[in-house]
Structures are given as structure tokens and as C-alpha cells.
Amino acid sequence: MRLTSLTLLVLLFLQFTSSLATACVSDDSDRPDTIIEKHIAAHGGVEKLSSVHSMKLTGDFTSFSVVHDFVTIKTSDGWFYSTYNLGKHRVTEGYDGDVFWTIDPWQGFDFPRKINQVEKHVIMQKADLITPFFMWKEKNYEVRFLGREDIDGMEMNVLELTRPGMPAETWYINSNTSLAYKYHSQWVDFTYPMQAETYFDDYREVDGLVMPFYTEQTFSTRHRITQIKEVLINSNLDERIFRMPSCKYMDKLAMLDGTWDVDVQVMTRQGSWHEIGTVHSTFCFMDRNRLQGNISYDMAFPASNDFIFSYNKRTDQYQLIQFSELFSVTELFQGSFTNNKLILDNLPEEGAVNSHSETGNQRAYTRYIISLDTMEAITIERKQSTDRGENWRDAEKLTLTRH
Amino acid sequence: MITKIVRKGLVLILSGLLLPVSGVLVAQEPVTSDWHQFRGSNRNGSVAVDYDFSTHPVTEPVILWKKEIGSGFSELVVSDGMVYTMTGEMIDSISGREFLVCYALLTGEEIWRVEIDDIFIDVDDWGDGPRSTPAVDDHNIFCFSASGKLVSVSKANGKKRWSTDFVSLYGSTRPRWGYSTSPLLIDNMVIMEVGGVESMGFAAFSKDDGDIIWAAETITAAYNSPISVNIDGETQIIFANASKLFSFSPSGNLLWTFDMPVRSPMASPLFIEPDMLFVSAANDAGSFIIKINDNDPELVMTSNQMRNDWSSSSYKDGYIYGFNVATLLCMDAESGERKWLKRGFGKGSLMMAGNMLFVLSDQGAITMVEATPDEYKEVASFDVLEGRSWTAPSYSNGKLFVRNLTHMVCIDLFPDNTAM
The missing domain is CATH 2.40.128.20 (Calycin beta-barrel core domain)
Structure with missing residues (x-):
């Protein structure tokens, strides 16, 4: 049968649209949503993370090569309280949804003070419940996919996360496990900004949640290790602990x-x-x-x-x-x-x-x-x-x- | 006296030849020179050994002795069967003393001690006591207190020979965390960073009486120690202070200076033969290498991969091994490229014996790591100390010496005097 010009045209058209369709239905693994979806699933899933209203962490915190205990309490609203040692000094910090504050004898303050913007960013990072990517859109975060990199022999999906009004953070999510391996962010040392690198390890399951029990961080000459020993989910909390204490006098x-x-x-x-x-x-x-x-x-x-x-x-x-x-x-x-x-x-x-x-x-x-x-x-x-x-x-x- | 001679004899016997066993070649116990000063005989944290640790792994190191020691960061130096270090001890809650102490190498027993100065109290609670490591020659020991007293002590009887005070005599200002410079011995001189006024920044003191032989520059005392290098047959004394490298001849002539791309390094400069220097600091710039040609330094490498805090690096066959703050790293000296890294040691320290790194974690564990750029290759690991351990290990004749603020340990790597 002789192919008419029209038939040929139709065949060519069909071939073209088929190729176009194939191109449109491409691998979406580069989309932040896809990566984050897997990341949330790796941490326990949306339903599980949604069920967490508060978390109390206790364990060991190492600074200046000396190990002391720490306590951290965080809520799904972003409220935060933590107390730990820097050298011989006990530092306390918190956020009650209104005021960010700290008591930091390491800096010479043994009374509560409000904190600056750089310090606020650090508290916000510390206050993340499991992962900052949970409900990132509702929190008005911006996320960009920066590509894939080989880090220490493992393939990483690299995401840039930006909280409103804060410097961007670079997150390395293991493509295989979908859990965070490390991230780069702005940290603080004596109120001044420093670049920090934070590693996550020792992932364990707690009541269906998967979270890192070991965190190692370096910024400038500082080295910090957090080793969680116990996690309490949704325990009774006294909200007053998050408020900036008044001067006792x-x-x-x-x-x-x-x-x-x-x-x-x-x-x-x-x-x-x-x-x-x-x-x-x-x-x-x-x-x-x-x-x-x-x-x-x-x-x-x-x-x-x-x-x-x-x-x-x-x-x-x-x-x-x-x-x-x-x-x-x-x-x-x-x-x-x-x-x-x-x-x-x-x-x-x-x-x-x-x-x-x-x-x-x-x-x-x-x-x-x-x-x-x-x-x-x-x-x-x-x-x-x-x-x-x-x-x-x-x-x-x-x-x-x-x- | 008799006891000392007997002990010395035991050391010599144990250092002697070993008999071959069952037809299998048994190497001699590694014979090395004493570790007689800060970072060893060559001030580079390395010692050549007649032994291949990688093919003949150490399987059962033995703790020869473990002793309580006073506070301080001074390394344990070894000379003629004795171990010397500086320690500090409190008398009450606000005062104490710093000492130079001599211990018997084989038993760790204290032989004598001499008081050097009042103890330095660290306001930031990092650790009180002396920071500097003594230097030992054939007859005397030269040590430096954290408050600025340079003292010479006789090896024979532990008696003070002379003392000179940098603060009261030369107008030096004690750094916040205490004087840390370790004496460098060249010919009949003790070379020191003084930080004094009116061109008393760097000085050479007479070993005999502590008199100033030469002095130069006006700088502020920091935390680094001088090294001596040989370039084109010429001895050069290198200081790293603030943002500048200085090179002096043994007679005190300024040979060259170099404006560093890093600030205030605390880690010691590292000489890479025949004519290069590696310097690293923990600020963002990282590290660099200069090549010195005819007293003209030229920058040949910079890298942000290696940022040494106070822990110094070592070099072998084109690669530098050290800590990037709290991560053990191997770096290509030519390109600055990172070859491998390993976390888990905290703000540790290291020394190198032959082809083996002895890494001390900041929590007191020793890990033996092959000095190879191929990959991180751990050979053995054993706990020796507890608590903050910031002083680098030292090595002499098959024995490893480590200390922290409370204890010191001698580890015999070859307890059976065999090497299989």
C-alpha cells in the first residue's frame, strides 16, 4: 500500500507527540517535593510526625572535649527550651513563641537577655522537630533542589532550605536512605555569625519516629557532639519553662x-x-x-x-x-x-x-x-x-x- | 645513683639485638632517637623507625605503667632512660605551683621535681598548669612556665641553673591562655618567642647562663613554637606569629618574612624537605605551603581542607596528616586536595612513627592509622586515658607516651621484644 502524504504526515505527527509525551513524563526525582516526601516517609511518615506535639530529649553534650548532660524540649509550634554546658558554664535558652532568650554565663551573662537575629536563626534550627522539611510549605520555607553530589562515597540529594528572613541552609539528603547526612548553615559564636557543618548519625526509631541520636557539629574552631540518650514524645509540659525568666530580683x-x-x-x-x-x-x-x-x-x-x-x-x-x-x-x-x-x-x-x-x-x-x-x-x-x-x-x- | 645506673642499663639491654625465632625473620625492636623536645627530635611530630607497622601489626600493646600526674599540657619527652614533663599542682583553691618533673622511663616512678613558677589558672577552665614542653640536651633541661619563666635545670641532679622572667624583664604580656612556646635548642642557644617590648619579640638565650645572645622584632607573644629547618645547607629558625612568618639565622639575622594568608596559627609549622613549609590555622583560610628559594618565600599551595587548631600535623611522602579542627584528614601537599577524612576523634592529636599514625582522641583513646593516602585504614585502637586529652603523644624506642590533665601512660608496643 502506498503511503499517502497525508498518512505520512499523520504518522510523523503521532511519533512527535509520543516523544513529547515521553519527555513530559520524566523522572521527577529532582523535584524537592519528591525528595522531601521520601525524606518524611523515612522519618516515620506524615501521620506519625503530625502526631508529635512535643519532644523532650536528654543525653550527653560535649563541648571543649568535656561531656556534660543536656536537656532539650521542643514543640510542634516551634517553642524551645534547652540547657547544656559550655565549659564549666551552664547555658539556658528558650523561645515561647514570642521572645527568644538566653542565659549565657559563657558570654558573661548570668541573667536572661534577648538574642540577636543570628542567634535566633540558631534557635530556630535547634527547635526543628525531627526535620525542618516537615510542613515546610506551611512554614513558608523555600526549598530548591541544587543537584546531586557524592559525599564521602554516598550519593546525596542536595537541597537548599531558606527560612523566612534567614540565611539559606544546604542539606545533604542521602539518596538511598532519604535521611539527612549533614547540612551547612549559619551558626553563632559569641553573637557573631559562623559557618557550621553538622553531621547526623545513629538513626534510631522511637515510637515509629526515626531520628538521629548522634549529632556532630563544627563551626570555626568549635566542636560539639550531641548524643541523645532518651526521647519522650508528647509528655506533660509546663509552658512556663519556655518563657524568658524574669530577673530573679x-x-x-x-x-x-x-x-x-x-x-x-x-x-x-x-x-x-x-x-x-x-x-x-x-x-x-x-x-x-x-x-x-x-x-x-x-x-x-x-x-x-x-x-x-x-x-x-x-x-x-x-x-x-x-x-x-x-x-x-x-x-x-x-x-x-x-x-x-x-x-x-x-x-x-x-x-x-x-x-x-x-x-x-x-x-x-x-x-x-x-x-x-x-x-x-x-x-x-x-x-x-x-x-x-x-x-x-x-x-x-x-x-x-x-x- | 646506683639505681639510676641499673635502670639505664636495663634500657640499653632491652634496646639490644633480638634473636631470630623459628627461622622467621624477626626485626630488631624499633630503635629510634629519644623524643627530646616538643614534637620530637625534628620538631615535626614524626620519628623514623626501623619497622613496618602495617605488615607487622602491633597486636597486644601493654600498658607499662599509668601514673597520676598534675595538670598541664606539656608533652612527655624522653632522654637517656628518663621521661621529663611539666605539671601543675594546686595548693589551695586559688594557688599552686608548676614543676619540671623527671620520671624513670621503665617504671614511671618520680625521680625528682623542681619548682618552676606559680601555677597558671585558666580562667576559661580549659586546664591549669604549664603548656610548654621541655627541651633536653646532653646535660640540661630547658623549660618554660605558663606565666613566662624560662628555666634551665641540670639533668644530673635536678637543680635549677638559671631562670629568666619574660614579663618582669622584657615587658612581655602573658597571652590569655598562658605562655605555650616550647624551647628550641640550637648549638649553645635556647630559642624562644618572647613577645617582649623594644625588639625583644624573638630571642636566643645562652644555655650556660640565660643571657641574651640576640633578640629581634617587637611582637605580641602567642601560642606557637619555633622550629629549625635546613634549607640549602643553611639552618633557619622559623617563627609563626600573628599574620607573619619570620626566618632567622642562628646568629639572629633576619633572612626573610612572609605575610601569611592565615591568622595566628597555634599549630606548629611543618617543614617539608628540602625547602617547603606548611602552616595551618583554624580560621577559614585553612592552610598553605611556601617554597623557600634563596631566602625568597613563594606561595605554592593554599587549601581550606585542613584547618589545624592547636594540634599540629605530620608529613609523609607527599601527604599531610592532621586534624581539620576535629576531623582527621589526609591531604595532598601538592594540590591541597583531600584524600580521606575520618571523624570520631574529637579535637585529637597525633604523631607518626614510620608508616603509622598514632592518633589520640580527645577522650583518651589511641588509634593506630596507616599513613597512606589511599584510604583511612585503622589498624588498632585501645583506651588509655579518661577525660579531656589534648596533649600529643610522644614516642621512643617502641614505647608510646601519652598524658592528659590527670594521668600519664607508657604503652609498650613490643612487650615481647618481638616484631611479627
Whole structure:
């Protein structure tokens, strides 16, 4: 049978479309989704990972060639708590979904502080529950396939992972096992960024989850080993552990935190108390070591006073910074607790910043006595002295009742 | 005195010839020179041995002795049947002393000790006590405290001969983690990095009385130790400090300098015969090699594969073996290419005897690894110490010497004096 031109054309067309179809239905093993799907399956599968809400890890952490214990707690929301040793120093760090913090005596901080962006990235990496690739799209991560590489005799799928606002990480996923072999990321040393290489080993199954029990990391000259000994899944947690602790000294002032009805009384020249009225006020911790509030009332003139309480570790004294809007004056008071009363004044000390108000030819000093007897009622008394603190006379009384 | 002679005689007998057994060729117990200074006789962490460890593996090493020792990072050096090192011991919670101590090689018994200085207390808690390794010649020992005292002690009786203080006499500033330079002996001189003011950066002190023979440059004392090399028949003394290499003649003439692409190496420079130097630091640049031709150094290789922290590397047949921070690595010296790596030793250290690396992990395990670029080939492994172990092993006459902050161990690799 002679092939007509039309038949030939049809045959050629069919051949072309067949080739095209074959080209379209190609190997999709280069797609991040495919690699990650296998990776999640290797870790236990979507259902299993979804069932994990928290994880508590305990074991040995090696730094500077010395082994100490560590505890790490993480949640599916990304909350994090960990405590471990760097040398002889016990470091604690955490994240409660709002504030990233650390207590790091290795850096000279034995009180809680907030952390910088570089340190946040490190916490985020540490807080990964099993793998960062779980629900990576929901977390708005970006993932790119960078190719395949032979690493230490094993074929790796190389993925680049980028968390929002953070530097990219390079992950090496074993093509055979689909488990992570190592990754490169930005780490931190004394608040400064460093490039880190982290290896994973000793994969074990825990309640159907597969996770590395051994992690070895190098960054700059540092070398760290984490050897997990025990894993507790979905154990009962006290959420307070994730919160940045307050300065322990400020705990004594914690009952001032809240909203108050404030009865204002001032001492008249005749020596009797004059009722100004009741105003509202709120005190709150602006960070865990700074308690701030404002009390405003009309006393012939509108008087607005800002109060900022803090603790000075160097002098072992509590401090009050008071700003008077009426007089545009900032005054500093210092003092300590006697029983449940915090007594602060601006009596002159050697080298201290001194403030004063002139009363005739005599300099007047101010004292605040804050009585923290109950959670529901607090008294703030203001007294004045014109004889450098030998005698104090009443000037003002604020009675705070919890609103 | 008599006891010392008897002990010395035992060493000589054991070092003697062995009888062939059953017609099978039995090599002599490996005869090597003493390990008399930091990183051995050639300051390169290597010793030539008349023995092939790979074809005649050591199967049953024996711990000859294990003794408690004071804190410090000084290597154990060996000379004439004695082991010398520096240690530190606390008297109370805030003070103590540093000592030079002499031990009998065969038993580890302390023969004498001499007080060198107050103990250095490490504020970062890495380990108190001396960091420097003593150097031993025929008659005397030269040691250096972590607080900067260079002292000479008589081998015969353990008596101090002279002492010189770098801080009070030369205005040197003690580095944060203590002075670590190990004395280098050349002719009648003790060569040191001083870090003093007014051109007292590097100096040669008289072995006889500690007087300054020459001094040059003004630098800040760091953690490296000088080495001596022979290039084109000329002895050169090499210092690596901050970002510069310095080369001096034995008479103190500055021969050349070189601006290094790495900063502040703590690992010792490594001489690659006939005319190359390998230097490595743990910062990102890694390592480099220069070739010195007619006192003109030329950069011939850089590599980011090998980043030595304080642990120095060794060289054999075109390849460098050392730690890339905490990973044991073999690197091609010509190309800088990595041949193999092995993790698991932590921030370990090593020395090389013949064709065998003796790797000490930072947790106190010795692993014997073939010095070959083909692959990582572990021959044997045995635990000898517990806890942080940062001092490199030393080797003498078939015996391995290791220490950490609390113990020292002598391992007899040939307990039967046979080599099969």
C-alpha cells in the first residue's frame, strides 16, 4: 500500500507527540517535593510526625572535649527550651513563641537577655522537630533542589532550605536512605555569625519516629557532639519553662504588674491628708527586667509621673527612674527591700547622680516606700527630707487596689 | 645513683639485638632517637623507625605503667632512660605551683621535681598548669612556665641553673591562655618567642647562663613554637606569629618574612624537605605551603581542607596528616586536595612513627592509622586515658607516651621484644 502524504504526515505527527509525551513524563526525582516526601516517609511518615506535639530529649553534650548532660524540649509550634554546658558554664535558652532568650554565663551573662537575629536563626534550627522539611510549605520555607553530589562515597540529594528572613541552609539528603547526612548553615559564636557543618548519625526509631541520636557539629574552631540518650514524645509540659525568666530580683516586684485603681492623697501644709481622687494605672514588664507604669492625676495642675523599676546587679540595688511631666524632670532613686517594703531615695552617694529640689535654702530629698504586702493592695508613699534623710515627712500616698 | 645506673642499663639491654625465632625473620625492636623536645627530635611530630607497622601489626600493646600526674599540657619527652614533663599542682583553691618533673622511663616512678613558677589558672577552665614542653640536651633541661619563666635545670641532679622572667624583664604580656612556646635548642642557644617590648619579640638565650645572645622584632607573644629547618645547607629558625612568618639565622639575622594568608596559627609549622613549609590555622583560610628559594618565600599551595587548631600535623611522602579542627584528614601537599577524612576523634592529636599514625582522641583513646593516602585504614585502637586529652603523644624506642590533665601512660608496643 502506498503511503499517502497525508498518512505520512499523520504518522510523523503521532511519533512527535509520543516523544513529547515521553519527555513530559520524566523522572521527577529532582523535584524537592519528591525528595522531601521520601525524606518524611523515612522519618516515620506524615501521620506519625503530625502526631508529635512535643519532644523532650536528654543525653550527653560535649563541648571543649568535656561531656556534660543536656536537656532539650521542643514543640510542634516551634517553642524551645534547652540547657547544656559550655565549659564549666551552664547555658539556658528558650523561645515561647514570642521572645527568644538566653542565659549565657559563657558570654558573661548570668541573667536572661534577648538574642540577636543570628542567634535566633540558631534557635530556630535547634527547635526543628525531627526535620525542618516537615510542613515546610506551611512554614513558608523555600526549598530548591541544587543537584546531586557524592559525599564521602554516598550519593546525596542536595537541597537548599531558606527560612523566612534567614540565611539559606544546604542539606545533604542521602539518596538511598532519604535521611539527612549533614547540612551547612549559619551558626553563632559569641553573637557573631559562623559557618557550621553538622553531621547526623545513629538513626534510631522511637515510637515509629526515626531520628538521629548522634549529632556532630563544627563551626570555626568549635566542636560539639550531641548524643541523645532518651526521647519522650508528647509528655506533660509546663509552658512556663519556655518563657524568658524574669530577673530573679524583679520577682519581688512582680505583684506590681497589673491594672490598678489608685487612690491619691497628698499631705497639706496644715499636716493633714487631702483626698485627690481615684485614677487608673497600669504597670507591666516591658521586658523581664524592667517594670514600667504611669500614674496621672490632677492636683491643681495635671501631674503625670512615669515610673520605671529595675534592678542594678552591679550595685545590688533596686532603681526607680521617675519622670515628671509637670516639671520635665527625671529623677533616679535607689534602694533595697526591708521585709516587704522597697525603700528608694535620692540621698546623695559618693559619685551617684543626684537630684534635688530647692526649698528655700535647703535641699529636699525624696523617698519612696513601696509596701508590697498583698497581691490585691499596694501602697506607694512619697516622703521628703530637708535634713539629708534624718527626718522624713509625708508628702503623698498612693493606695493601689487591683482593678 | 646506683639505681639510676641499673635502670639505664636495663634500657640499653632491652634496646639490644633480638634473636631470630623459628627461622622467621624477626626485626630488631624499633630503635629510634629519644623524643627530646616538643614534637620530637625534628620538631615535626614524626620519628623514623626501623619497622613496618602495617605488615607487622602491633597486636597486644601493654600498658607499662599509668601514673597520676598534675595538670598541664606539656608533652612527655624522653632522654637517656628518663621521661621529663611539666605539671601543675594546686595548693589551695586559688594557688599552686608548676614543676619540671623527671620520671624513670621503665617504671614511671618520680625521680625528682623542681619548682618552676606559680601555677597558671585558666580562667576559661580549659586546664591549669604549664603548656610548654621541655627541651633536653646532653646535660640540661630547658623549660618554660605558663606565666613566662624560662628555666634551665641540670639533668644530673635536678637543680635549677638559671631562670629568666619574660614579663618582669622584657615587658612581655602573658597571652590569655598562658605562655605555650616550647624551647628550641640550637648549638649553645635556647630559642624562644618572647613577645617582649623594644625588639625583644624573638630571642636566643645562652644555655650556660640565660643571657641574651640576640633578640629581634617587637611582637605580641602567642601560642606557637619555633622550629629549625635546613634549607640549602643553611639552618633557619622559623617563627609563626600573628599574620607573619619570620626566618632567622642562628646568629639572629633576619633572612626573610612572609605575610601569611592565615591568622595566628597555634599549630606548629611543618617543614617539608628540602625547602617547603606548611602552616595551618583554624580560621577559614585553612592552610598553605611556601617554597623557600634563596631566602625568597613563594606561595605554592593554599587549601581550606585542613584547618589545624592547636594540634599540629605530620608529613609523609607527599601527604599531610592532621586534624581539620576535629576531623582527621589526609591531604595532598601538592594540590591541597583531600584524600580521606575520618571523624570520631574529637579535637585529637597525633604523631607518626614510620608508616603509622598514632592518633589520640580527645577522650583518651589511641588509634593506630596507616599513613597512606589511599584510604583511612585503622589498624588498632585501645583506651588509655579518661577525660579531656589534648596533649600529643610522644614516642621512643617502641614505647608510646601519652598524658592528659590527670594521668600519664607508657604503652609498650613490643612487650615481647618481638616484631611479627
